[in-house]
Amino acid sequence: MSQRIRLDLSIILQKATELVDENGLDHLSLGKLAEELQIRPPSLYNHLDGLNGLKQKLAVNGVKKLYEYMLQAAVGRSGDDAIRALSEAYVEFARIHPGLYDATTRFPNSEDKELQQAQQSVVELVVQVLQAYNLKEEMAIHLVRGLRSILHGFTSIEKMGGFGMPIDIDKSFSILLNTYIEGIHSIVINKDKYELV
Amino acid sequence: MSQRIRLDLSIILQKATELVDENGLDHLSLGKLAEELQIRPPSLYNHLDGLNGLKQKLAVNGVKKLYEYMLQAAVGRSGDDAIRALSEAYVEFARIHPGLYDATTRFPNSEDKELQQAQQSVVELVVQVLQAYNLKEEMAIHLVRGLRSILHGFTSIEKMGGFGMPIDIDKSFSILLNTYIEGIHSIVINKDKYELV
DNA sequence: TTGAAAAACTAATCATATTAGTTATAATAT
DNA sequence: ATATTATAACTAATATGATTAGTTTTTCAA
Structure with missing residues (x-):
């Protein structure tokens, strides 16, 4: 008598996202x-x-959300400031959505056009900032x-508990970012040597 | 009548390594x-x-091999030169052993003492170089x-085919490394600012 | 040569994904 | 309103893999 559920894809993806964020992508x-969705x-x-189709859809969904998150963080900023904002957003996203983030990096089919386009938009966002x-x-x-x-390296090592020692991880990230940004400056200063513009 | 096989762990790990390098860790x-080992x-x-026990042993084995590989590359070098050698060895190892490398980053039990010690030895090697x-x-x-x-970020993005565009990937790596090393120099020069030594 | 330990085996069970075929519900057109 | 059609649920069955239980074979050492 209990009326049947009637689902749509977005509800499924939402629940699947909850599950992977809680239990890890491998336990999906x-x-x-189905049990959760009754x-x-x-x-x-x-x-x-x-x-596999589900994992693929999670990947696409995840990249799109990551893009939105980074975009929001970057608007109104430029230069070093924008890079830091983007980067912190990236790491934050992966902390909020560990399973979904995983899905964005371990998908069944890398030929998927929709996935490629979503990834490309992230790349273009960063290109713009640069x-x-x-x-x-x-x-x-x-x-x-x-x-x-x-960003991916730091994020996934943090997630696998790879930074064992009791030294501030946020500080490590901040220094890493500063170091890279300093390196970019140094490249920019030596334009001739690196044949740019 | 065919006499039974008699295996030991090292043979099993060797065959498992071949399998994951060929077909990916997820298809192990x-x-x-067992079929391969008859x-x-x-x-x-x-x-x-x-x-899971197998994956754990693969992880330990992989980290140890990675350490050896990096050590060989670093001996007799110092400073920037040693960092580059270490780094290139790391990436090369992951290219030669994609599945085994994966195993070193996706293990069932991160509390494993033997694994932690193997990881620690890699960290100490790099500390020494620095x-x-x-x-x-x-x-x-x-x-x-x-x-x-x-290193991990570059390696795993390369492996997932994440660098789509037709631009030299080795060059990207070399520039990444140079940029980071330049950044380290810039930090060293501004010791006071970064409170070191 | 015999007894214990190691390492193979067969048979069975459990968990999951997946397919085939069917039925109920919702949306749409008459 | 009702009939038709498409959607989305269902049950039942199959296949693959991991795992456990219990047994047998082989090796090795006393």
């Missing part, structure tokens, strides 16, 4: 998700293409890759 | 491993504590964390 299962596991196949330094396009890409490496 | 299964899956339990800069102990730790973030 269709059984548990449906039977096969019913999920009406909305998505199995567990325009303050008047770099050649190619150098800007190298530096974006560098910043991304820093 | 006891069934496939035994039945339950027999593996005589040597290790299930799939002694060339006469930093305060704490600052050295921050910089080691930074370098580790850079």
